[in-house]
Amino acid sequence: MARDWTAAAAAIAPDIPADQIARITPSLDALEAVFRPLVAAIPYETEAAPVMLVAREKDA
Amino acid sequence: MNSLFEAAAALREGAVSCVELTKAALESAARVQPHLNAYLAMMDEQALAQARQLDEEGARGRWRSALHGIPVALKDVYCTKGVKTTCASLLFAGHVPEYDAAVAEKLAAAGAVCIGKTHMHELAYGVTSNNPHYGPVRNPWNVSHVPGGSSGGSGATVAARSVFMAMGSDTGGSIRIPAAFCGTVGLKPTTGRVSRYGVMPLDFTLDHMGPLTRTVRDAAAVLQVLAGYDQRDDSSSRAPVGDYTPVRVGIKGLRIGIPETFYYERLHPDVAAAMDALGKLADSLGAIRVPVKVPVIAEINATARIILLSEASAALGPYLADRTKFGADILALFDQGRLLAATDYVSAQRLRRIQQREFNRAFEHCDILLTPAAPVPAPRIGQTEVDLGGGLMEDTRLAATRFARAINLLGLPALALPCGLSTGGLPIGAQLIGRAFDEATLLWAGAALEDGMSWRDAAPPVV
Numbered sequence: 001m002a003r004d005w006t007a008a009a010a011a012i013a014p015d016i017p018a019d020q021i022a023r024i025t026p027s028l029d030a031l032e033a034v035f036r037p038l039v040a041a042i043p044y045e046t047e048a049a050p051v052m053l054v055a056r057e058k059d060a
Numbered sequence: 061m062n063s064l065f066e067a068a069a070a071l072r073e074g075a076v077s078c079v080e081l082t083k084a085a086l087e088s089a090a091r092v093q094p095h096l097n098a099y100l101a102m103m104d105e106q107a108l109a110q111a112r113q114l115d116e117e118g119a120r121g122r123w124r125s126a127l128h129g130i131p132v133a134l135k136d137v138y139c140t141k142g143v144k145t146t147c148a149s150l151l152f153a154g155h156v157p158e159y160d161a162a163v164a165e166k167l168a169a170a171g172a173v174c175i176g177k178t179h180m181h182e183l184a185y186g187v188t189s190n191n192p193h194y195g196p197v198r199n200p201w202n203v204s205h206v207p208g209g210s211s212g213g214s215g216a217t218v219a220a221r222s223v224f225m226a227m228g229s230d231t232g233g234s235i236r237i238p239a240a241f242c243g244t245v246g247l248k249p250t251t252g253r254v255s256r257y258g259v260m261p262l263d264f265t266l267d268h269m270g271p272l273t274r275t276v277r278d279a280a281a282v283l284q285v286l287a288g289y290d291q292r293d294d295s296s297s298r299a300p301v302g303d304y305t306p307v308r309v310g311i312k313g314l315r316i317g318i319p320e321t322f323y324y325e326r327l328h329p330d331v332a333a334a335m336d337a338l339g340k341l342a343d344s345l346g347a348i349r350v351p352v353k354v355p356v357i358a359e360i361n362a363t364a365r366i367i368l369l370s371e372a373s374a375a376l377g378p379y380l381a382d383r384t385k386f387g388a389d390i391l392a393l394f395d396q397g398r399l400l401a402a403t404d405y406v407s408a409q410r411l412r413r414i415q416q417r418e419f420n421r422a423f424e425h426c427d428i429l430l431t432p433a434a435p436v437p438a439p440r441i442g443q444t445e446v447d448l449g450g451g452l453m454e455d456t457r458l459a460a461t462r463f464a465r466a467i468n469l470l471g472l473p474a475l476a477l478p479c480g481l482s483t484g485g486l487p488i489g490a491q492l493i494g495r496a497f498d499e500a501t502l503l504w505a506g507a508a509l510e511d512g513m514s515w516r517d518a519a520p521p522v523v
Contacts, residue, residue: 005399013398015381024396034362038409047417048409 002029062517064130064224064278071118071129073336078118078129078173082111085131085175088222090143095522096198096220098213100136101144102176110173126281126305128171133226135211136177136182138164147260148180150385161258162290163227163269170285178213178226184262185372186210186461187237188217192387196441198241200520201486205438208238208460214272215242221523225282229259230268232368233464236476239272240489242439243478243520246272247279250497251471252297255290263371266359266364266468274507276477281304283499302500311508312346313511317426320356323463328436329449334480335432336490341512350426355418360466363415366400366408367469373397412469419470428505431463432487433476467493477510
């Protein structure tokens with residue numbers, strides 16, 4: 001289900017003008033369409049890589 | 061002199077002095093500035109004073125490194141003590157740092173002479189360097205076209221032969237894209253290889269620092285100076301620094317992976333032809349082209365975009381109260397980032413771990429990957445969509461970053477190198493991608509391919 005970006009903006013970023021929401025909605029929707037299925041498939045035990053995993057693994 | 065190495069040799073032979081080389085660089089940069097707008101600030105006095113000191117040292121037989129006396133420039137994200145550092149943004153128009161970035165420190169210690177701060181896309185958040193506050197940077201191959209971004213001024217000034225090297229920063233292709241569009245070499249090192257200390261951040265986990273140069277060997281010489289651990293940068297790695305220069309010659313037996321999907325799809329015909337020719341050149345040098353499977357890159361790009369949108373909006377969020385200080389293009393990106401959920405960001409960082417692991421499997425079958433750096437040559441200034449050929453259009457930002465963005469998420473080293481000119485006379489760039497911390501193989505392969513290309517001495521109209 002597509003996110004309601006207008007409602008999201010009203011809740012957390014009310015200073016974003018309505019016409020700007022309309023402009024950025026297609027880009028956010030397109031990103032969501034790729035990203036959401038990926039999130040649904042993340043194995044439960046997977047931890048985040050919040051810092052530089054490549055570097056840390058190489059150092060170890 | 062066509063390269064840093066040639067200039068270094070001329071200095072040691074006494075054919076030219078550091079002061080003469082610096083004056084020539086300053087004069088060149090000033091001469092083309094009205095055409096290219098490649099600089100935000102010049103550092104004439106400091107540069108000449110430093111050059112005089114370096115000449116005195118050279119006269120005593122003290123040569124600091126291969127960069128001794130070499131004129132260079134820094135993208136305006138690198139803090140420079142006492143010199144305005146603005147990120148090409150109104151937010152930091154009066155920002156004069158009290159310290160040098162680690163990269164600036166290392167270059168100065170190595171004897172490089174910084175002549176100025178290069179222009180860029182506002183806050184390093186874009187691919188065109190079409191800056192609404194300080195004007196567009198222009199491409200020396202055709203001034204009605206963009207130089208790429210965000211390190212557009214660095215690409216333009218190296219291509220215009222004003223300096224032998226200019227530093228860029230790369231969060232989603234911002235070194236490799238201007239390198240490809242301007243016909244220069246651009247190196248994005250492995251995450252943690254070059255310190256980010258003292259660089260104004262766009263994204264805390266995707267930013268990388270690296271050089272744009274005229275030749276691959278020049279990039280190797282610069283990396284040799286910059287690589288290494290820095291305790292002031294939390295992402296800095298203690299992995300041993302390799303021997304990057306001089307790079308080996310010949311690539312017989314090198315396994316070059318050609319991705320079976322994504323990277324050779326939706327290419328401008330001129331890019332496709334140039335990549336085909338480069339592949340054949342690799343064959344003729346004895347390399348072995350190997351088809352390899354890679355994960356779905358569009359998914360990695362999406363993960364990277366979630367992280368970039370989130371982190372950039374978090375970093376610059378406090379400044380967004382005054383929306384008049386931002387260009388419309390980056391304001392749209394900041395607003396997108398503000399609407400993403402915290403759970404999206406954490407999910408993206410979890411996906412990052414998975415995608416790194418999956419992508420690295422490609423290197424079980426090859427030593428490096430060869431791809432285009434960008435699917436098109438440089439677009440015109442103001443062009444919001446690019447023509448991929450046959451009327452197929454794509455958003456300029458998404459097209460320019462299509463082959464570059466994922467590599468920042470993965471943290472791998474990547475080298476952009478010129479591989480030809482389009483029918484319209486614009487440069488085309490290839491990209492070599494390597495294993496983590498294996499910049500040496502990238503530079504070795506890149507130098508061998510560069511040696512085999514006949515067009516490399518071609519100069520742009522604006523020099």
